Amino acid sequence: MERTVEFYTVKRGDTLGKIAVMHRVTLDQILEWNPQITNPDIIHPGQRIRVAPEMHHGGDEPFPGADFFQSSVTSPIIEAMGFRLIEEGCSAYADGPDSQWSEADRKSYSNWQHKLGFTGRDADGTPGRKSWERLHVPAVFE
Template sequence: MEKTAEFYVVKRGDTLGEIAARHRVTLEQILAWNPEIEDPDVIFPDQRIRVAPPRTHGTYEPFPGADFFQSSVTSPIIEAMGYRLIEEGCSEYAAGPDSQWSEADRKSYARWQRKLGFQGHDADGTPGRKSWDKLRVPAVYA
C-alpha cells in the first residue's frame, strides 16, 4: 500500500498497530507524530491521526482542512493557531488557547478573517485555506 495521505481518520475497531502497518510505518513513528496520544491502546472513532511525517519543506503548518476544526478535535496545531491569533490582535480567549477546538477559537478566527477583509460566510470562524496560509501557524511537529 502506498502512502497517499498525511492523516487517517480512526474507524471503529482500529488499533494503532494496525493503522501503522496499513501505512507502512512503525507504532513508534505514529506516537512520535501524534504527541497528543497518551495511551497507544486508547483511540477513538473519528479521531484524526498523522500517519506520515510532517512536511519538512516549510516552517508553517499546512492547512489541515475545514473538517479538522470541530470540538471533538484536540491537537497542538489548534493551540499554535490560537497563539498566532493573539499575536495578530484577534483574541477572543478568556484564559488563552489550548489544544481543543472551542467557541473562543472560532470567534478569534472570525476576527482574523474580518481583519483580512472577509465577510459573511467567509468570516464565520471556520478556517479556510487562504486565511490559514496568511496566518502562518508555526509547524508544531518536528
C-alpha cells in the same frame, strides 16, 4: 523555513520562574511568548505554555482542512493557531488558547477573517485555506 513551537504543561507546584529555569530561558521571555498570562503569579496545572521561541526551519503548518475544526478535535495545531491569533490582535480567549477546538477559537478566527477583509460566510470563524496560509501557523512538533 519551517517554524516549530515548544510547549510545557504546567504541573502542580510549578511556578513560571521554575519553568523558566528548567527550560533555560528568562521569566520575561516566558511572559513575552505567552501574552495570555496576565498575572505571572497565577498559573494552573494542565495549562500549556510556550517555553521556546519559534525556531525557523522551513514552512508553516499546512492547512489541515475545514473538517479538522470541530469540538471533538484536540491537537497542538489548534493551540499554535491560537497563539498566532493572539499575536495578530484577534483574541477572543478568556484564558488563552489550548489544544481543543472551542467557541473562543472560532470567535478569534472570525476576528482574523474580518481583519483580512472577509465578510459573511467567509468570516464565520471556520478556517479556510486562504486565511490559514496568511496566518502562518508555525509547524508543531510534540
